[in-house]
Amino acid sequence: MFKQIPFARPVGMSKIVWSVAAFVAAALIDRSLALLVGVWLVAWHVNSWVAGHESRLARMAAPTLFGLTLLVLWELAVHLFAVPSVILPPPSAIAARMATSGGILWADVVQTVFKGALTGYVMGCGTALLTAIAIDRSTFLQRGLLPVGNFVAALPIVGVAPIMVMWFNFGWESKAAVVVIMVFFPMLVNTVEGLKASEPMQRDLMRTYSASYWQTLFKLRLPAAMPFIFNGLKITTTLALIGAIVAEFFGSPVLGMGFRISTSVGQLALDLVWAEIVVAAVVGSIFYGAVALLEGVLTFWHPSQRE
Amino acid sequence: MRNLGPVLTVVAVILVIWYVAAVGLNAAWARDQAARAGTELGFSELVGQTLSQSRPKLPAPHQVAAEIWQSTWVEETQGRRGLIKSGSLSQRSLVYHAWLTLSATMVGFAIGTGAGVLLAVGIVYNRAMDKSVMPWAIASQTIPILAIAPMIIVVLNSIGISGLLPKAIISAYLSFFPVVVGMVKGLRSPDAMQLDLLRTYSAGPAQAFWKLRLPASMPYFFASLKVGVAASLVGAIVGELPVQQGGLGARLLAGSYYGQTAQIWAALFAAAALAAVLVGIVGAVQKRTLTRMGMAR
């Protein structure tokens, strides 16, 4: 397999030549730019070297290093080009803000993630799963519902969110409603797809046993659908989070991540805005990672989960 | 076309539910108004009232339909600024706004797809990129775009870029991710034996790309294009919210700002229809291409 060709050979001559050329070109344009390009190139070569290793440590180190590089570049760029902090604060300021505003950030996470996003996620994915099973027996319903469902799924949330706020009030309920709408159809489509995923031969086997509908569902079709269901569950994690945050832009109590972001921009507290964004990214990644982990445990048998 | 019957049935059912919901949701206001006027509402009056409010909680389907008709055909043919009278599309017509959104979507989609494919190739062919970029690409999608869209616009503005491009960039930001994920999966989809075959021919990486990885990735490519084009549209709309310079996004928000519920719903439907058309076009191209490649069955 090509993947097994050793990539970890020492950095080739041509790579170094390229890097030096890029650096010189940048230096001709601007000194600060040259510094940034220089940092980038050095970091990238280190990263290539790290990524060449197969250990568990290297697996963690490569993305971390990459992230750190981006942060350093960001910090440098802000200082070198004197970017006003009301436009883009440096990572150090954001970190400082996160350290001092932990209480606010946590309260916002509770409001937006635990109340809004998670409730909506569970309700939306749950009903989608049940709906998929319900319409699974009827090709008529599937043919009718799925195109219409795709159409509904294409409704932009920015249009739906104000309507939900109007219907379900300002609290987390309206945010959960937005999340339900956002996650429902991706989940439905994936589950319906998954319920079809068992192979004809596997279904024929059940037929030869004269298995009942429910036996076939629980012993064959749901297990076979798991990879698809998890695909849906994974996609919808980020959707749920974004949905809950965005919905808060259109009316909310005076807390929540979306609330904080939108009001803090108005107050030019950009460090707090970015602190919230960082929290959102971290929470989103954890959420995604948790579902992916569960997927690994429950669909261990699927080829994509084996090396 | 065999879907037509079922779709119409489902649509009919939805319309019924919609009407019932409209009566239910709008009843409170109708009763309120009656109470203020000191009158009592009979059932038929109540129904009549709820289906004809000027700023209903939920506009009835016929109100939305009327608004769509009004803000497309009627505005263009009869409006003072319409196509017939002024020679150009009217600012008040959904056609004009849909066109604005569409152009930003197309540019953004092109940028996003291009970037996504390049990134995917990098991830598949470069181990360092594979290891370090993917987790950050996932993290990038957990950032609420609506939150940073205004900042992107302000920053781009400050270096003199405005108009279509900022919207297109936001649109690209949303569409590159599905393309990256799909293409990485697709470029890696050839099984060990297919790769081994090329090794026995001693084919180089470029030949492996053009003769195996790229063709093998086509089904994944198109599947992600479908998601990507819809995401592009959402991106363009999000990019239109802060700069109220037209487009379906601006239209949505303006409708919301002035409490024009029917206008919101009309814009919503225009957006969804646009998405459906775009996805349909990608689907048609997909079908043609895959058929030509012998991969559609």
Added chain:
Amino acid sequence: ADDITLQLKWVTQAQFAGYYVAQDQGFYEEEDLNVTIKPGGPDIAPTQVIAGGGADVTVEWMPAALSAREKGLPLVNIAQPFKSSGMMLTCLQETGITGPEDFPGRTLGVWFFGNEFPFLSWMSQLGIPTDGGDAGVTVLKQGFNVDPLLQKQAECISTMTYNEYWQVIDAGISEDELITFKYEDQGVATLEDGLYVLEDRLEDPEFVDAMARFVRASMKGWKWAEENPEDAAMIVLDNDMTGAQTEEHQIRMMGEVAKLTSGSNGALDTADYERTVQSLLSGGSDPVITKEPVGAWTHEITDKALN
């Protein structure tokens, strides 16, 4: 001609008629200016735009501008076309609210994104906490419209005399079913819609000269708009790219806006300024600004413009 970019605080509407009129009637051209008017919108902070160099001058509320100044963005008021404030709290009569003393325990809708400062300082002057406790008021982050009042999600909402108030009326609630609290009447009015530039740019005589001409032409536009409200409204409509405004609403808005601008010749009234500053300083535990601003305004431009 000198190129000038003006960043508005909000979407194109009669609130900004003076500038559109000056543009449309050629007043800017007469002053040898080439003015670009950028409409604002939700989540676009004019202060941020000007900090990033995206505009030369911006329309902003004084609380937001002073707050930004304290955060290190040195904005200076160069002219004040709006003499009085149009902000008020509008409540439903049926809630039984008759005066500010009835507020505790109620739910109030407030605009955020920098528009919350006047409200917060009013509440702290009244000594009413805004953290949702029993003794205080529950604050909602109100969206873009008046739905919270119509849907009875809030007992009072923020409105402008020239805009949202009339949307409530248009929705079918008569004036005598409403009770309003104008900030002007409550003695907590803060200055709205002034023109602000970055401090360091005022060191450039050419810029000062261009601004003087800009303010002169703009004030000419305002006075024209006050005298010809219907034509002014039509000019605004022609500039509305969203096509969402109605003639009726804009004409009425123009009429109401004229009441706020008519008292001003463009020069900042220092008494008004002092009153605003005091109101913002007296914000109890969490005042909008913490110390007297220095150099936050200048008469240099208006002196040149009006003589």
Added chain:
Amino acid sequence: MAAPVQNIISARNVDLTFQTADGPIHALKGVDLAIGKGEFVSFIGPSGCGKTTFLRCIAALETPTGGTLTVNGMSPDEARRARAYGYVFQAAGLYPWRTIGGNIRLPLEIMGYDKAEQADRVARVLELVDLAGFEKKYPWQLSGGMQQRASIARALAFDADILLMDEPFGALDEIVRDHLNEQLLALWARTEKTIGFVTHSIPEAVYLSTKIVVMSPRPGRITDIIESPLPKERPLDIRDTPEFIAVAHRVREGLRAGHQDA
């Protein structure tokens, strides 16, 4: 060979045409066949001649478009619902989320055997196909041949009167194949099951069967039905007897004829 006492499966002029996008495919044409209780019937014929299709018709997985087909005097579908069949598919088709033991237990769970009985039967059939000790492994941890044996075990675990096997030994090497052939014969002798068996191997067909059905392609039809003269008791070296060689020869000729007119 004694005449079968009663007909378990009887096909009369069975026809099957698949409707496909490219036009109809005539897969079975005028198939007439009677299979008696306790018979071991092999189907042999070139690739694509309809062997699998006919087996599927018997198991009610496919419905003939013409003719009549009865199983135990009922329609195939009624027989299916009465759980008359054990079916071994051309590919192993194990469920990847179940262990080998779990896969074999599947039909037992569905048919409501109690736990102890399940464990008992699983152990017994695993022994039968030489897979004892692999009960807890997952399918992908086994080689192709072992998977195929597991799928055979699965079909043997419950008491179906009719066993339908579609090239069950295709992926196995000769030694294992011989071994399993012997085992299958022993099982058949012991249980008196009626067996339908598809194979590409002429010796295998001759060694196992009481009746060999030779088919020829498009449209798939029966060209020869050979009643085996071999005794029920068959040691492996029966394959060197003249009777055996004669039958094998007749089968080979029938096959060759089918190839010629294809």
Added chain:
Amino acid sequence: MAAPVQNIISARNVDLTFQTADGPIHALKGVDLAIGKGEFVSFIGPSGCGKTTFLRCIAALETPTGGTLTVNGMSPDEARRARAYGYVFQAAGLYPWRTIGGNIRLPLEIMGYDKAEQADRVARVLELVDLAGFEKKYPWQLSGGMQQRASIARALAFDADILLMDEPFGALDEIVRDHLNEQLLALWARTEKTIGFVTHSIPEAVYLSTKIVVMSPRPGRITDIIESPLPKERPLDIRDTPEFIAVAHRVREGLRAGHQDA
């Protein structure tokens, strides 16, 4: 059989251990083998004994973890880069987006044959495997057996000195298999290629080979190497000669022994 003039492939004490999550799997152990130019070598042995693995080592698709292996005096990888191999995999592995013709053309494109030559060769090998007329069809429009033949054609289209075939005829019925066996022998006689051939069928191995390598499982090793006494000219009925039966018997015994100690 004359002694081979020179050794094309020579394996000395080749060892291969796969590192897996469950621990190491010792797939090949101390394999010693010399294959001369123009020989036809069959590998036979129970499932999982390492036949495929050894073939892959020769083709540089796998790297031995011990011992030395040379091809044409070079390392296998150098030989691979010199395009010394045609390889037929255990499954057909056609690219679904290419027609049958396109699939066969693939190696020709990669190796830079000109257009006319490509067309010429494609037509010739299609003829050879009886697939003329199917050039424009896609793989899924063909039956399993036809796909397998197309993949053989693909490996024959270019001039590799060494042809490695992994159970190429597994999915075919006896008649077609016999036919292709004859074709392969004819091709081999004509081109003097060196052929490595994996099969489960004892008669096939004996019929085709100049040398039969019997392997036994875990860890995979060679238990017997049989030089065939059969002449180069082999009609199909050579299978009934005593020499043939003797060789077949020896292979079977070797296989059986391997099974016993597994």
